[in-house]
Amino acid sequence: MxxxxxxxxxxxxxxxxxxxxxxxxxxxxxxxxxxxxxxxxxxxxxxxxxxxxxxxxxxxxxxxxxxxxxxxxxxxPDGLRIWSGENGKQLARVELGKFIRERHGNPFxxxxxxxxxxxxxxxxxxxxxxxxxxxxxxxxxxxxxxxxxxxxxxxxxxxxxxxxxxxxxxxxxxxxxxxxxxxxxxxRFSGQVAYRATVPIDQVDDKFARDSGLWLHRNSHLVHYPIRGGRELNIVALAREDWSDETWSAKADKDAVLRVFKDWPAETRNLLGKPERWLKWALCSxxxxxxxxxxxxxxxxxxxxxxxxxxxxxxxxxxxxxxxxxxxxxxxxxxxxxxxxxxxxxxxxxxxxxxxxxxxNARTFHYSGPMAFARDTVLRLTKPKSLAARFDDIYGWTPEQ
Ligand SMILES: Cc1cc2nc3c(=O)[nH]c(=O)nc-3n(C[C@H](O)[C@H](O)[C@H](O)COP(=O)(O)OP(=O)(O)OC[C@H]3O[C@@H](n4cnc5c(N)ncnc54)[C@H](O)[C@@H]3O)c2cc1C
Structure with missing residues (x-):
């Protein structure tokens, strides 16, 4: 035709x-x-x-x-801070904000x-x-x-x-x-789920309120960043779990989230305890x-x-x-x-x-033992701008190519 x-x-x-x-x-x-x-x-x-x-x-x-x-x-966000979900220490920072805008001509x-x-x-x-x-x-x-x-x-x-x-x-x-x-x-269901919630930014510790955050732990990780012009914090907690559902909006229970993240640092558990309403999403590819x-x-x-x-x-x-x-x-x-x-x-x-x-990333984010040690050492030794530059081929793409 x-x-x-x-x-x-x-x-x-x-x-x-x-x-x-x-x-x-x-x-x-x-x-x-x-x-x-x-x-x-x-x-x-x-x-x-x-x-x-x-x-x-x-x-x-x-x-x-x-x-x-x-x-x-x-x-x-000016940057993405990467933390250990095992001991609460900062591992690295990825430069975002002005650096990315100037490097790629568009914002992050x-x-x-x-x-x-x-x-x-x-x-x-x-x-x-x-x-x-x-x-x-x-x-x-x-x-x-x-x-x-x-x-x-x-x-x-x-x-x-x-x-x-x-x-x-x-x-x-x-x-x-x-x-x-x-x-x-x-x-296909990946065997992993994402719990998602938002909370007013004035309810969270200053540490969570400006830069984006990524916390790494064996078999789970946590992502948070401000949204709505910085007025709310978005929280995504990801873990291995045998569950699947074809919807964006399956309701989840706060206690269930805290149970999954029971051996995490107190400050992250405090954060996970703030939102009243959680949604749960089965991760499929x-x-x-x-x-x-x-x-x-x-x-x-x-x-x-x-x-x-x-x-x-x-x-x-x-x-x-x-x-x-x-x-x-x-x-x-x-x-x-x-x-x-x-x-x-x-x-x-x-x-x-x-x-x-x-x-x-699904593998490296959830490393444990010597693999986690090696990952964390590389992160600690890499400068914020070098970490950001690793994503040049992703972030530097434009439709003109
Ligand atoms: C936890 C989590 C975090 C994520 N974070 C990010 C992120 O930070 N950045 C990023 O880029 N991506 C992220 N993603 C991925 C992103 O959400 C999806 O890739 C994106 O929403 C896909 O968009 P889409 O339009 O292809 O599909 P969808 O958003 O799923 O839209 C499909 C639409 O089609 C409609 N529909 C379905 N069947 C029919 C039909 N037969 N007839 C008519 N309409 C139909 C549905 O109702 C729906 O509105 C994340 C995903 C998850 C699960």
Whole structure:
């Protein structure tokens, strides 16, 4: 199927209004496509607390002109302090803030996911040519006799159709669109869970209130950073646990969190005791080396390559995917399947590389004994700017590449 001028009005359908789907809607619209975004939830409201938004993600958001709208909600930590979760001593500091901004031309921000999602949604809703439909669960895609495709979706109890020229599956780790890609790989539970909560910043010790923090312990670790312009602290406590659930928002019990972190230093247990409300998330991944495209269907973001959050790059990769997908789909693209394959070829090496780094961190963060000693010694001996420079290939990426 090739595109003619008449077909140019036929929309691209995006399944999923998460960070990846909304960014793709804006990027593809910037190329001149009409977009219909179908989201199965009845409102787009992001739970799940904070997100580290690294310069590579910010470079895409800058190009889409949404970075300035995010600034009021963001917080730019001066550094990331790495601590031993065994004895409470500081191991290292990674220089962020001004250093990263000057090095990569874009900020390293931490932000509440809801703030990022709301800014993207507001922009998409105000952009002519983008239609967002809620409570619409994409179910199927069929060819029609009229040289276009029909996306079938469920709207309440009804089934509805949407003519389209391509279907982009931005429907997350449990993607349904994935079924349209033969040989696809499904999500796998990693045996690890993340407990997430936020707490007003004035309730926490000064030590936690400014820089980001990463605490390392055998079989568990803790991450915290200020969000909402520095008014709240986001806390993520990760541990091995045999549990899984396909939702962002399974409730968790504070006592259960404290039990998992029972042999941690008192100051971290005090911090974990502050939030009244905890959410728990089963950490799953999708092997990004599997197929992402088939004909007029492409997967992106977590649907294509969900990764463990040990490099804090999952959403950043979904945002990067959106920019590169749009680059391969100019308005008058003649051969959509070929363009989607080019997108896959372009993105796969980077997504797989960063998945590999995340898997590696999953091991090193939880070392014990001599391996932990060796890791901590290297951290102690490395200067803050050198530690930051180790991430140049991740943070220095821009959509122009
Ligand atoms: C503990 C934790 C911490 C993390 N921290 C970071 C971080 O600091 N930085 C970072 O970059 N990343 C981080 N991530 C990863 C990041 O959250 C994900 O990679 C990112 O949200 C993926 O975005 P997405 O748009 O691909 O998918 P999702 O955000 O999952 O969005 C998918 C959307 O599709 C909708 N949907 C599903 N099925 C259908 C259907 N059939 N039809 C229509 N709609 C459908 C869903 O309702 C949802 O709205 C973290 C993840 C975890 C678990």
């Amino acid at each position: 090739t595109e003619t001028d008449d077909d140019a009005l036929t929309p691209i359908v995006i399944a999923g209004g998460g960070i990846g789907g909304l960014t793709a809607a804006l990027a593809l619209r910037q190329q001149g496509h009409n977009i219909v975004l179908l989201e199965k939830a009845n409102e787009i409201s992001e739970v799940g607390a904070g997100l580290q938004l690294s310069p590579n993600a910010c470079s895409v958001l800058q190009r889409l002109d949404v970075l300035k709208d995010l600034e009021a909600f963001a917080y730019a 921000w931490v932000i509440h996911r809801a703030d990022l999602q709301r800014v993207l949604l507001d922009r998409a809703q105000k952009t002519p040519g983008i239609t967002i439909r809620l409570s619409c669960e994409v179910q199927d895609l069929t060819p029609s006799p009229y040289d276009h495709l029909v996306c079938i979706y469920r709207l309440g109890e009804e089934t509805a159709n949407q003519k389209c020229k391509a279907l982009i599956g931005a429907d997350g780790v449990w993607s349904r669109t994935r079924r349209h890609v033969p040989g696809h790989v499904n999500a 999708v092997d990004g080396s599997g197929p992402w495209t088939h004909g007029h269907v492409a997967l992106m973001g977590d649907a294509a390559h969900a990764m463990l959050p040990f490099m804090a790059q999952g959403a950043a990769m979904a945002i990067e995917d959106a920019a590169i997908l749009a680059k391969h789909l100019p308005k008058n693209v003649q051969n959509i399947p070929s363009a989607l394959r080019s997108f896959e070829r372009d993105r796969k090496p980077r997504a797989s590389h960063i998945q590999g780094i995340s898997r590696g």
